[in-house]
Amino acid sequence: MKVALKSLGCRLNEAELEHWASGFQADGHQLTTTTDNADLVVVNTCAVTCEAAKKSRQLIRRSQRRNAKAKLVVSGCYSSLQPGEIKQLPGIDLVIDNSDKDRLVDIVKQRLAAEAMPVTATEPDETALFSRGRNRAFIKVQDGCRHKCTFCIVTLARGAERSRTIREIVDEINSLHSRQIREAVLTGVHIGGYGRDLGTDLTALIKTVLDETDIPRLRLGSLEPWNIGGSFHELFDNPRFMPHLHLPMQSGSDSVLRRMGRRCKRVHFVKLAEQLRQHVPDLNITTDIIAGFPGETPEEWRQTLDFCREIGFPHIHIFPYSARAGTRAALLPGQLPPGIKKLRCKELHHLATQMKHDYMRRYPGRNFKVLVENDTEELNGKQVRFGYSPNYLRTTIRVSGASPRPNSIVTAHVREYDEGSGTLVAEAGFSGAPGRPGTRLYPSQGFSACR
Secondary structure (H helix, E strand, C coil): CEEEEEECCCHHHHHHHHHHHHHHHHCCCEEECCCCCCCEEEEEECCCCHHHHHHHHHHHHHHHHHCCCCEEEEEEHHHHHCHHHHHHCCCCCEEECHHHHHHHHHHHHHHCCCCCCCHHHCCCCCCHHHHCCCCEEEEECEECCCCCCCCCCHHHHHCCCEECCHHHHHHHHHHHHHCCCCEEEEECCCHHHCCCCCCCCHHHHHHHHHHHCCCCEEEECCCCHHHCCCCHHHHHHCCCECCEEECCCECCCHHHHHHHCCCCCHHHHHHHHHHHHHHCCCCEEEEEEEECCCCCCHHHHHHHHHHHHHHCCCCEEEEECCCCCCCCHHHCCCCCCHHHHHHHHHHHHHHHHHHHHHHHCCCCCCEEEEEECCCCEEECCEEEEEEECCCCCEEEEECCCCCCCCCCEEEEEEEEEECCCCEEEEEECCCCCCCCCCCCCCCCCCCCCCC
């Protein structure tokens, strides 16, 4: 069969798609990037916001409309939280709950009689990621969360924390690297809680991956700020551990954070950011902010804006608050009208753009390694390839002479910052000493996590 895999939402959903892709390929099926010619379409849904649930419904309808003959399988948080709504949508052949996600390929084979071609019909060195047009692997290290933030529906959808063993994760990364994957991203619902059920922790996992694999680049997905402490900063002394952390704060107001049920105060985050940047000066710290949380006053919103200015985030994921049935925040008084939330999102977006420009303007004249990720495209009338620096800055590489190949890691010299595209413009093959953002320049100091 030809199998099309579609996903919305978080990196964990992407990691699950990659797991299914490998499973379908191992059974001899062929992956396709379009639903038009697929025999089977699998949609991994999201429900983190009302808008995400809406987009999930749209993706399901669009997949069925574009190819009504294909079998349609739906899984993910939206389908698990709203099975009644899913049943109202036409053309779905099978719904698989989050609790059965790890067995999705086997369930599809059993329930839909998905006959596979002989394994030899698949190219022996073909990697599912390349078949889907990707070369960065998302590795699911755990699922579920024990914390109960008042706005979050994911805890209900994903359940209790469950960790994969370190050996299983290391073996998966080694297998992917043997098939030319150059970068792995460890992801989960609450990766900071990794190993709690196994008697280990995230730091031990990262150290083991760095010690027992040769993957050139290792990243983390979203990490709660209160999960950073102790000797975590020393992990960045290994140049294969990429200097980028996405630390979702959600608000810069302590009173709003209390209503959210968050475990970090503003002062603790500021101190943590200062300590991390002292050890890793080019560390890229990004965050999530929710605008218009119930009861959020103009003063509390001003505190959030001031907090963002103080940290100077190069990138912010901005979300208007979305009331989710079944969460405590949906029952809080002071639900704000959409107009106020929209204005606050716009105001923060303007600030975030300014902070991104300020951060990116530091890099012209610098050299670093770039993972080249795609085919040639045109930017401002010139042929370029896109890639990412170690600290996750989008970089265009001008193509002249011998063009860098997709999935190669090249030394690039940054010539300028293009504000229109929001990317650094660089030239590959620079012969000077490669500078790695995040090189340790200052003595190590003790760290205090958020309490």
